[in-house]
Amino acid sequence: MTDPQDSLIPDAIGTSGSYGPFAYLSTPNAPLYRRVMRALMAEKERFTVHVRPEQVCLALRADGGESVEEGTVSEALERLSQPGWANLLAFPDSSRVTALADFYRRRMLYQMSRQGEAAERALAQYDVALGTTGALQSVALEDIVVLLTNLRDTVTAHSGGEPVDAALTHQTLRSLRERFAELAENAVAFMGSIQRTIDLHNADVDAFLAYKEQLIDYLERFINDLLTRGASIAELLGSIPQSGVQLLAATAAEREALDAAPGESDLAFTSAREVWLRQWSGLTDWFVSTPSRESESKLLRARARAAIPALLAVVRALHENPGGRSDRTQDFLTLARWFAELPTDGDRHRLWRSAFGLVPVRHLSVTAATEDAWASAELGNTTPWAEAPPLEISPQLRRSGSYERRGKSVRVMDRTGAKALLAERARLEVEQTEAARRRILTNGPRPLSAFGDLDPEAFQLFLGLLGDALAAMGPQGTTSQVHTSDGELTVTLTRTPGIGTAVITTPGGELSGPDHLVDIVSAVYAPDAGSAPELSAEAYA
Known part of the structure; x- marks a missing residue:
């Protein structure tokens, strides 16, 4: 049937913007138009020049989609051939005229236009690109x-x-x-x-x-x-x-x-x-x-x-996820359904005790004679208290309400000294770290070989910074710049052609490797006055 919103699409789309063949995609009958265009494209690939509506109808019935009447297909073909869209070209079909009355019946042959074919190929490529998942080849x-x-x-x-x-x-x-x-x-x-x-x-x-x-x-x-x-x-x-x-x-x-x-x-x-x-x-x-x-x-x-x-x-x-925290609402609903399905109150009481742990009290201590009396009587869960053997309790519990003898409370320990010791250790660690940072500041680019001897704290800090800078540079790089996590130090490392070997001495041994220019700058404090003078890359080379 004719699309009720076809008239809302201006014919100027096909003439001025040259996108008229795509206009049917925004109409309610777009799925039918899409099937018709696919059928015509398949006929064209088989080198069929002109197609009749009944041929298109047979193709639509064979594509596995919803069955469509021949009259609906004819209306769709006619709409696709209108000047506003121009997906198809329509020609009078006079090959089957055998009587004068046949001239008054509208019989048309349809052929894909150049614009319609281009639009259909673009849509097919779009479908392929949208459905592909790619591969690592x-x-x-x-x-x-x-x-x-x-x-x-x-x-x-x-x-x-x-x-x-x-x-x-x-x-x-x-x-x-x-x-x-x-x-x-x-x-x-x-x-x-x-x-x-x-x-x-x-x-x-x-x-x-x-x-x-x-x-x-x-x-x-x-x-x-x-x-x-x-x-x-x-x-x-x-x-x-x-x-x-x-x-x-x-x-x-x-x-x-x-x-x-x-x-x-x-x-x-x-x-x-x-x-x-x-x-x-x-x-x-x-x-x-x-x-x-x-x-x-x-x-x-x-x-x-x-x-x-x-x-x-x-x-x-x-x-x-299955072993995570569960929702108790569903558990309670299930338990309520079990209660409703039980036939007697005794069964419901047993389910209640099993579900909520309502068992006889276990925090009271009883004597051996009481336990023997209970065992010989073979008491059940429904035995009244009046018919059960008496419970013998300790006189201490009867007098004070507790088994424990009250004594002197434990004194609260004074941890002032331990807190002061921890604060002193933290202060010393901060001072050692600041001293190590001041020790490795360069006041300009310096070769690694100019660092000489380093104490353990300074060497540990310097080795970590050097490793981060070398990792950032990579095997093919010539320079890199990294920052510490607190942003206080900035390290710039430069590889120089024809470089020698640097040796850094520490109490734990010597570190040797290719020499580099390194510049360590602080954003908090300036380097010591005794630091080595600034060296440029040209002077070092």
């Missing part, structure tokens, strides 16, 4: 290593005087670009799907628990592959000089410029070469880190590693 890493090795060999052979196979080089570059694009896009989609899995784990607990073991193994395997093959890829990229990159980009651009229109070959060559150089730069940035930023592969590896403890935390929370 270890095979793509292997392929990238092989392709980069071939390109490196090509550049090396050209530097030795051999000609370049333009067709093979162009095809290798295209394959490298495709594999890299698949790797990057799938990795982003996969990590996004993992985060959704972690955030929405309560949707299906059993499925999540069954899935997490395979997922963790999958992540660990990819992390190992990315660590090993990523290093190989970075090494291959570094082995190809910039002149070799220019050669590869120019070779691929020349082949692509052959298909350019007459008079546009030079512009096509320049444009294609710039595109290839940008893509090579993106590939390099993805695998090679610099002092100013981490590579995308390293960030992906860190994100995959962080996903494993997050998954384990979710599993731990799921296992701990």
